[in-house]
Structure formats: C-alpha cells, structure tokens
Amino acid sequence: MRKGVMRPGHVQIRVLDMDEAVKHYVDLIGLIEMDRDDKGRVYLKGWTEVDKYSVILIEADEPGMDFMGFKCVDEATLDSLAADVRKLGIDVKEIPAGDLPNCGRRMQFVAPTGHVFELYATKEQTGKWGISDVNPEAWPRDLKGMKATRFDHCLLYGDDLDGNLELFDVLGFGLAEQVLDPEGNRAALFLTTSMKEHDVAFIKHEEKNKFHHASFYLDTWEEVLRAADLITMTDTPLDIGPTRHGLTHGQTIYFFDPSGNRSEVFCGGSYYFPDHKTITWKAEDLGKAIFYHTRELNERFLTALT
Amino acid sequence: MRKGVMRPGHVQIRVLDMDEAVKHYVDLIGLIEMDRDDKGRVYLKGWTEVDKYSVILIEADEPGMDFMGFKCVDEATLDSLAADVRKLGIDVKEIPAGDLPNCGRRMQFVAPTGHVFELYATKEQTGKWGISDVNPEAWPRDLKGMKATRFDHCLLYGDDLDGNLELFDVLGFGLAEQVLDPEGNRAALFLTTSMKEHDVAFIKHEEKNKFHHASFYLDTWEEVLRAADLITMTDTPLDIGPTRHGLTHGQTIYFFDPSGNRSEVFCGGSYYFPDHKTITWKAEDLGKAIFYHTRELNERFLTALT
Amino acid sequence: MRKGVMRPGHVQIRVLDMDEAVKHYVDLIGLIEMDRDDKGRVYLKGWTEVDKYSVILIEADEPGMDFMGFKCVDEATLDSLAADVRKLGIDVKEIPAGDLPNCGRRMQFVAPTGHVFELYATKEQTGKWGISDVNPEAWPRDLKGMKATRFDHCLLYGDDLDGNLELFDVLGFGLAEQVLDPEGNRAALFLTTSMKEHDVAFIKHEEKNKFHHASFYLDTWEEVLRAADLITMTDTPLDIGPTRHGLTHGQTIYFFDPSGNRSEVFCGGSYYFPDHKTITWKAEDLGKAIFYHTRELNERFLTALT
C-alpha cells in the first residue's frame, strides 16, 4: 500500500445469461447476492468483505471483463494517483459517484495492455456478511457451495507488459513475481499492493484486453477439494486442479462459468512486503511456474480467454 | 474377514536398479528399510505396520509385480483356503517357511488373470516402527518424504475378471465396487477382506498379469499435497493428481518409480462391511469413476503397465 | 470380525426432551432423521450408514443408554453367539423381529458391567443417505451441522472389566488397547471387532451401567475444528477439545446433549487387525492416555456420567 491503493475492490464480468451466471457465482462459488440494479446488473461479494459488493455481473453478448477497480484509502489519493497516471500519458476519466450504486466517484483509465482499470475510495460498507462487528462468530452458518471468502485478484492477458509494469509501479504496486525469458523479457507480472502475492497479474499475449480469470479466496486446501467435488457434482467444466502453482505457491482449481469466463478458487500462497526481492520464474520452465505438480501447461490455460 | 484372510501382507516388486528404487520407496515415499537378503532383495514397510516388512524389492530385467501375499489369521486357515482354491481347479503350491526370510509357509497360486497370489499366516512382528507398544506417541519423528503409513493395496490389469471374482469370493473377499458395461460385463472389480474399500482391484485388460500400481496410505489430503510437492521437488514422473477417485472416493496421486512401476499414495475413501451392497459405476462413465474431478481418463492410466 | 459380529449397529439413548434432543443430534451433530415410531422414539443415522438407522432417541425421566446393539453377518451367527454367551452363565433373551421397527430378532443380555447389549443380523437397508449406489457422488450436499458420517462406538463405565473382557472375547472382539495399573489390573478396555481401534470401550468405575458417551465419526481434523466452532455458536456445553487422545490417537471433541449425555465427534486414529499386539497405557499416565496434549484429566471426564 505504498501509495494508498488498498486492494482489488470490484470487477465487472460480462455474462451471456444472468440466471445461469447467478447459479455459478452464488450457488456454486458461494458469493452473496447483495443487490440488483435497474440495468439488470447483479452485485455480489464474499462473506468476509466489508464493502457492499465486489463482483458485478452484467448481461452482454460476449463474455469477458469490463473493468477492475481498486479501492484507495481516501478521496485525496484518487486525485493524486489520477494525476500520476496522467503523467504517463494515459487518459483518466472521472465517473461521478452513484454511477455504480453505493459507490463514490471512480477514476477510470485504460492500461497499456488494453484493460480498463479504475480507482475509487468510497463504497457503502455493510460489514462482513452474516457475522456481527461485536463478538463476531468464526463464520456464518448459511454459506453456499464453495463458501468463497472474497474476490481476490484477476489474471489478465495482454501485449504491453512493460507498459503495465510502469503504470502499476506509479500506483504503488510491487512486482512480487515475474516470468522472464532468456532475453530478459517479461512474460508474466504478478503485482501486489498488499501482503498478498498478487492483487492483479498479467501474462504476455498478442491480443489486448483479454480476461483469463477472476479469483476467489478459500480458507484451506480441504476447501479446494470440496470445491473440486462440487465442480463435478454440478457438471461444471473443469480447467485444471486441484493443484499448486509454482508462481505464488497457491493451491488452486480452475473452472468455467456458463458464459465461458474462467473462475479460480484458491488458498494459501506466499506473502509480500515492499522490501521483498522479486521472485523470478524462467520462461523455459513456464509449465512448472504455472502448474507446479504436472510441470506442463495445458493448451486451454493459454488459449481459453474471454 | 469372512474366511480368515486379514489383509494385503506383502508385494514383491521388480526394479531395474536397486539404489534408484530405494531412493524412490524409502527417501520419497517414506517406507522404512527393514532388511536386505543375500539375493539382494530389500525389505520395506510403512511405519504403522506391525509385521517386519510388506514391500519386497527385487532387481530384475523388467519391472512389474512378482506376487502379492495376503496374511491370514492362522496356519489352519491356510490349509482350508488352499483346499478351497484347489476346488476351483487352481493349482496351489506350498512354499516352505523361511523361503522369504522371517515369513512362514506360503500357499501360492496363479489367479485367472495370470497374477501370482499367496496366503501366509506367520511373519516376524517387529511392531510399529519408531513408537512403543506401551504409552505410544502419536507418530515417530524421523519419517522421510511422504511418510507413507502402510502398504495398502494393488491394482492389477488382466483378462479373466469373472474368474478372479469367483476366486476371491472363495477367499472371503467382498465386491465393494465394480464397473459394469451396458451388457452387464464387469470392467473392474474392487475387492476387500477388511473395512477398506479395496484390498486388491482388477481392471479388464486383454493381456494377463499386468501390474498397474502398488498403493500406500497417507493420513490426510494435506499429506497428498505434500506428496505432490515432493514429486515435483525430486523430478519424479507424475501420472495424475492430486485428485479424487470416483471409485472408493479416495484422494490420490499417481507417479512412477525409476523402473516405470506406478506408485500411488492416497488417503480417505469409503469403508466396507460384508452387508454392503456393491457400488456400481457405469463403464460409459469410466472417466468419472477413475478420476472424479476431470471426468476424463488419461491414456497413460490405461496403457502404462508393468 | 473373528466370529461374525460386524460393527456397532445401534444405540438407544434416553433424553429428557425430544425436541431439544433432535436439535442436538440432527441440527448440530448432523445425523439424519429417518423415522419416528408410535412410542415417540426417533430413529437417526449418519449419512454413510447403509442400514436404516443407528441411533434411537427415547424420551425418559433420566438420561443414559438403554442398550447398544451389534450387527452380525447372518441369523445363524446370532444363535451360535447366544449359545456362547449363555455358556458364560449370562442369560440371553430373544426379542422378536419388529420390536424395533425394521429390525430383525435381537439376542439381548446384560454384560458383567451391567450394560445391556444385543446382537442382531437383519435391519432394513436404505443405503447411504443422499447418494446413489450407482455412480455415487462423493458426499451429499444437504448435510447439516457437523455432518457426522456414522455412529462409531460407545465408551461405558462399569465395575467388572475382567468379566466384560471375557464376554467380548467370546464375541470375537480383540483387545486393541488397555490401561493397566502397576498391579496389572485393567483400568480400561478398548475392544474391536473391525479395523477400527474401538467399537466399544470400558473404563473401570465403581458403579455398574454408566454411560460416558456415544461417538460419531468425522472425516478430518478440519471437521473437528468446525464442530468445535458449532458447539460455541450454539452455546452447547463443551467438555474438552479439540484435542487428540493417547489411546487410539484419534482427534476429538466432547460436548453434552441437552439431557446431559456426552457426545463425541472424532476423526483419525489407529487401525486394528487381529494379529496386533494389545497397546498398553500405564494407569499412572492416564492423563496422557486420555488427553494426549494436556496430559491431565479433567475431573468432568471421570465423573460426568449418565
């Protein structure tokens, strides 16, 4: 949190059929439905998140990610960071408060990889779902499916990774992990503004603005197993897992929503502080970097994007 | 234990290079080396096993399984079961005590699938390894690698499954689970003489006497993860996992010893009593039956045999 | 299963208020309500059990255990075991089929410690709850509370442990573990007729026929944690745990039903085969034998009996 960006605060995901999507994100992943708006958007969150929502589902003709937002410590930080981003030659648009319901003004811009990001500092706080701020119980008893605790990060594919590294450095993110090819070119960036090993990550890809997955945090490896079981019980398309990543060392499973967007649930993984040296994975060992156990990429992981 | 057969007591596995094999079974899987004999055979066991050994490694020109032995409650049971087996028209050979060191006489025969099995009732008991019979601690502190607790079962491939079912019924085994094709032919048998969901299993295959894997028991799904990590750290060839089986619902990982023999470590899984109805998996759903999460067979699982 | 007794099949527990009791055993422990009879008795089971029920709750003026029943492999075994028990000078009463609904005839007798046991061979089989016999899923999605998988064993307090040891030896049970005082007197017996480290256990106590607890099996140590959390969330009186036993090395938590009967949920623990040497704990180390971590008994564990 070197410059006042706290965490991934929300992501807007395009889905082809809202009813099917809600079954996936609410009944299967276990996010809580918090609201719907008059445009038909559905607002969700994981039960440990204190803000009103973190995932926005919107019906559209094709799947993918509309934008990802980061929450900052205060409104002043928004202006200061917007100024810093503009200095990079990136246009920043201010969207007024209320455009997203219960959310303050947002400073929105397109990253060099073509993805839309935004910063905001204010969102209605409803507190953790299902437990009190006073004498809180350990967890709420009415969780569904995988019982995902929070929206954690996104992995995005795009072309200009050097540009994004410069942008996120300006936003105070650290480069926790990277993949380097023998010529020293970066093939992947794992960027963080917190103790988490990644708040957003990018993998090099010829097209701009591709969405690889949104990720949700589980408490334990046993929850990852139960998530895997639920994927089977619900005939949900599996990508890969349960397994461990080399990058971040998190324990993970990937699967697809009914629109073709990939979801991840994971647990564990390394932690980061700003004085940590960047961890490097060699591009020639990308298989092991991504899938620590098989040490092989599956084609789908590299090409199924939305 | 309907007729006095207690459990899988030992398996003799052929390996191409003993030093490499010991690294696999002792340093990686965590079996304890208990003895070597003048033929160069190495005797191993898991730490919870009370008999002196359960895995016998023998150097040979090609990998595979020489024989699998079941321990019976007493010597009288050997004679009675041998008589029952002979009634099936199967020749039973008595091998005198001491042929395997520290082991009593063995009644050996070839099953209809071509695999060699034997029954015995006596083996030197050295007790659980590393803990006492009096005020035992929960586990020994000096275990290596995956810390496998016991030799658990074998999965074998062969042709005459109906013949084997008849044989193992005579030995008092129950058919805990099976795979049936639409014509009602059995494609797999999971047989047990204990509370375990399988003490030996067979999958239909055109060749006789093929060895699919020997399996070792771990305590928890977290140990399966650590096993997977160790497979990677030691550059051991992985087959598949961590995952769950449909058949037995055990949580598992498969990998190969340096000779090409497959090993499994697993935990969990269903339990069996003699009044349990046989669980049936449909052959058309064999992918899910074998690999519950991917719901797809990998070719290697069906064809990499020794 | 040396003589045809398979497992603990049922226990009848006296409760002061049925509605409160059902909340405890169904909503909290997660047993399934399978039936009620015209005497107001409620029939429950864990989801992995294939018979129709295993726990019978009956309203009464004081708490405790009415009887514990063991299921045998067939009706002929009942007569043979009844004859063996009578040879010990113990009276055996035959209760006709249907006295317990959906249950065959039962051979009932009073053990030297004053507890009522019975043997039976027939009970309606409804299969595992919530999953099919064909292509079964890994677990049912609608389980409640602690999601207990089965009724596992009882621990009973009474005076004549030597008499009970003789009785259960006649029934084919093995003495998996014992507590011995310096004079060689037995202070505790852990008896089993299966691979489980105990199907019934006795602790020396001056009174006859006291009930210490009924125990239910959980899959993992993480489930024990969740059970502990639920005990707190429901303001259920805790006895002790989460912890590990020395005896059996199981991982456990104890708590009380609204009538004062103690319940246990546990996981893990050692396994037994008939050739295992009895494990001995020294009476002077009883604290560690019972509670492996604290190495101290709590007074309640020894005196809160029903």
Add this chain to the structure above:
Amino acid sequence: MRKGVMRPGHVQIRVLDMDEAVKHYVDLIGLIEMDRDDKGRVYLKGWTEVDKYSVILIEADEPGMDFMGFKCVDEATLDSLAADVRKLGIDVKEIPAGDLPNCGRRMQFVAPTGHVFELYATKEQTGKWGISDVNPEAWPRDLKGMKATRFDHCLLYGDDLDGNLELFDVLGFGLAEQVLDPEGNRAALFLTTSMKEHDVAFIKHEEKNKFHHASFYLDTWEEVLRAADLITMTDTPLDIGPTRHGLTHGQTIYFFDPSGNRSEVFCGGSYYFPDHKTITWKAEDLGKAIFYHTRELNERFLTALT
C-alpha cells in the same frame, strides 16, 4: 502500512539457559539458527522471512522481552516517525547501525505501557531460507519440529492502553480488534500495520512492561495439531490448545519455553485493511474472546507473564 511501518521485524527474548532455549526455538518451533554474536546472542528466523533474522535470544537472569522492532520502508521514514513520536512527549533514542549485527540504525523508545519498541529500515537480506529466488520450490525439505514460517507478533501486558493506542496510531497502525468493558474502557488492543489482524497486541494489566508471548505462524490447522503432538512428545509445558481465538479467529496453541516465556504457534485468522471498522469484543465475554471454544479463561493465561 499507512505511515511506512511494514511489519514486526524482530524481538529480543531473555532466556535463562541458551542451550535449552535453542532446543525450544530451533528444534521444537523450527526456527532457523542464522548467527551468534560475541555477546552470546543467538539470531533466528522463520524460513519464509527474507531478512537475516527476526528473533534474538539473549541469556539473562530473568525471562521476558527486551524490545520489539518494526521494519520500515526506508531510512527517511525513521526520522519522520521518530519526530512524530517525540511530539507525543516520548523520548526517542537513536542506536547506531551495527549495534545489532547486520542491522541499520534503530530509533528506540518506551511505550506508555513500559515496553521498549524500536523502528529500523535496514537489515541484511539473506532471502527465504532453503529455497531460491529463481524457480523457488514450495518449501524447503530440511525444516525441523513445528516448521514455523515466521515471527508474527507479540502480545504484551501493561497499564496504559490508551497511551499505547495513541502511540501506535501515530505510527500508522490500525485498531483491528478491541475488548471494551461496559464503561467503554479498553481492556485489549489488537493493532496492525499490515493485512494481518495483529502485528502487536496489548492486554490491560496493572504492571508495566510484561511479556505474554511471541507468536509464530504455521500454514494450517493440521500443522497446529502436529505442533500439539510435538509439545507432548518433548514434554514441553502446555498452556492451552489446540483451539481457536475469538479475537482474530486464529487457530492456536500456547506453550512455554524452558525459561517460562510463553510461545504461540497459530494459523488462519481474519485479515485487515485500513477501512475496516474495529471489531469489538465485550469484556464480560472475555473468555469467549480469548478462547472461542471453551468460552472460559484459564487463570494461567492472565497471570503467567515474564
């Protein structure tokens, strides 16, 4: 990290006998011995920590904590925070670089509760122990005992909690959780400068400068069980656990070093961001706040201090 303080960086613990202390912190807890100095001090760390050491053991006549240090992002932050602390009327002493080996200058002061704290920005970085910065394996294979991953926090007892709250607010810490009595007085402060629910905590106590425990992080609840087992196997005095805290919801076990200093190993627990509302526990429910499962304090927890 509102004002540039990153994390607890080190703690100096007084021990009566260094050889015994090393057995406790290295062989049992699993910290790595990194160095010794000519004053006989021993320097330790958890394997995931990138700086050279985090725990300093020093032989002394009585146990307790000498000081706790927090690492800041850079040297300029030290001066700025020292100035802020001095504005509170607290004397700040600058200790030159090298006074602690491999450590830069430290700004040291006494908190209102009488505890000595210090800030520093520079320490030799040796990287995570046992794994590489390039293609790192998931964990090192040669860890001992409980395999503690890092020094995590201290809990300290003292009188002037309001004074400490003001001090740590100036240092940029947030109040993640608190205990309030009915009059609104704070009985406990859980303070954090990271995503962790506490980097340092204070409990109200009449004496100044008492040390309750130093805490080390484990990965899983299963590791907490193994820690508990090791405490028993090594005859280490147990305080309480395994259990869960109400405050932070971490899963924990407490035990004592040979000098009487309390140690904690724990896993899990809530996470914190600066916009989180402070969680409040009522002083009248302090039992549940501290020990979520027993809902009772043990006297030792409140009075065994060093």
